[in-house]
Amino acid sequence: MRAGIIGGGMIARVHAHAVRASGHEVLAAASRDRASGQRAGQETGAKEVHSTSLELIQNPCVEVVHICSPNDTHPDLVRAALEAGKHVICEKPLATDRADAQAMVDHWRSTDLVATVPFGYRFYSSVRELRARLSTGEDTPHLVRGTYLQDWLSRPTDTNWRVDSAQGGQSRAFADIGVHWCDLLEFVTGQRITSLIADLSTVYDTRGTSSEPVRTEDAAMLVFRLDSGTLGSVAISQAAPGHKNDLRIAVDTPVHSYEFHQEEPNTLWIGGREQTRIWNRADEDASLLSTAYDQSPGGHPQGWRDAFTSFVADTYRAARGAEVDGLPTFDDGLRAAVLTDAVLSSAASGRWVHIG
Numbered sequence: 001m002r003a004g005i006i007g008g009g010m011i012a013r014v015h016a017h018a019v020r021a022s023g024h025e026v027l028a029a030a031s032r033d034r035a036s037g038q039r040a041g042q043e044t045g046a047k048e049v050h051s052t053s054l055e056l057i058q059n060p061c062v063e064v065v066h067i068c069s070p071n072d073t074h075p076d077l078v079r080a081a082l083e084a085g086k087h088v089i090c091e092k093p094l095a096t097d098r099a100d101a102q103a104m105v106d107h108w109r110s111t112d113l114v115a116t117v118p119f120g121y122r123f124y125s126s127v128r129e130l131r132a133r134l135s136t137g138e139d140t141p142h143l144v145r146g147t148y149l150q151d152w153l154s155r156p157t158d159t160n161w162r163v164d165s166a167q168g169g170q171s172r173a174f175a176d177i178g179v180h181w182c183d184l185l186e187f188v189t190g191q192r193i194t195s196l197i198a199d200l201s202t203v204y205d206t207r208g209t210s211s212e213p214v215r216t217e218d219a220a221m222l223v224f225r226l227d228s229g230t231l232g233s234v235a236i237s238q239a240a241p242g243h244k245n246d247l248r249i250a251v252d253t254p255v256h257s258y259e260f261h262q263e264e265p266n267t268l269w270i271g272g273r274e275q276t277r278i279w280n281r282a283d284e285d286a287s288l289l290s291t292a293y294d295q296s297p298g299g300h301p302q303g304w305r306d307a308f309t310s311f312v313a314d315t316y317r318a319a320r321g322a323e324v325d326g327l328p329t330f331d332d333g334l335r336a337a338v339l340t341d342a343v344l345s346s347a348a349s350g351r352w353v354h355i356g
């Protein structure tokens, strides 16, 4: 199939690699204007460059539109792509507020197109293994814990379009990375966060050379309950020096404790009273649900780009009519917007928020 990629930044390059690695073609690129579109063409290796994103969407040869531009641009681009009858991969967060995310889902549901959101951590073999182990019913979680820590915004000189709430949305750290953690937790446990209390913190009053006050959070702390009543907590920060992409999910059950660490994604830590072990991808007791996501033989490490490639490959399989298990769709993008809304409203009120 032929892809058109909008945006030429960090994640657009990962999308372009994933399209090719899963056997498809990066046909076209576009960005904010002609000049940035040319750069996007170079970054993604696209054959054609369009002057505008709408021109790319209307290119009759583009079958799947990848939206890899800042958050505030997503709703209009998704609307145009769905109206043009194109399958869509739209980066998270779907929109800068819940109402727009809901409208995008309503529009998608009125079509028979495939629309996915890159919650790519779902596509590690080790994550599928954890999900398979937790789905047997024998290991029921009674406590879930975790962190998602980064350091790329830990200095006052560090800044990015995400800091500006008009482009990134009212929430930054939670909407940018916290939603990945929550998606992964709900994915591996098969449970939903039904209530939460959250607080937010912002480290610097201003950032970079701007005198504009920073209105988006650097860090978030959540305590929550899952629908089974299980208690959980997570700390999220983009200002934790030395933590590059330190996503950890720990699940305690009466029999085992499990820990997935994104920076060591080929393994799972499995704790037990009689024995504690490091499970390795491609161990002989690996579930078939996890080996389906092995892209190389055991002992050859797989990483984030491989998981992302599996996500793109599954999206394209779905676009060709296949039934795909565990594909993050626009419904999951809306779920992230609902949780972000709950986090912001809990932080503003200081109260528990129930999530319907």
Ligand SMILES: NC(=O)c1ccc[n+]([C@@H]2O[C@H](COP(=O)([O-])OP(=O)(O)OC[C@H]3O[C@@H](n4cnc5c(N)ncnc54)[C@H](O)[C@@H]3O)[C@@H](O)[C@H]2O)c1
Pocket (backbone or CB within 6 Å): 006, 007, 008, 009, 010, 011, 012, 030, 031, 032, 036, 040, 053, 067, 068, 069, 070, 071, 073, 091, 092, 093, 118, 119, 120, 161, 176
């Ligand atoms: N799924 C993930 O794991 C993941 C990881 C990183 C980023 N993201 C998401 O991807 C999106 C892009 O993030 P990034 O880190 O690549 O940003 P980036 O700043 O590296 O790149 C943004 C790109 O968008 C282009 N752009 C700016 N305004 C535009 C417009 N109006 N129309 C079209 N293009 C425009 C810029 O020229 C640039 O090429 C964000 O929504 C972000 O949340 C997701």
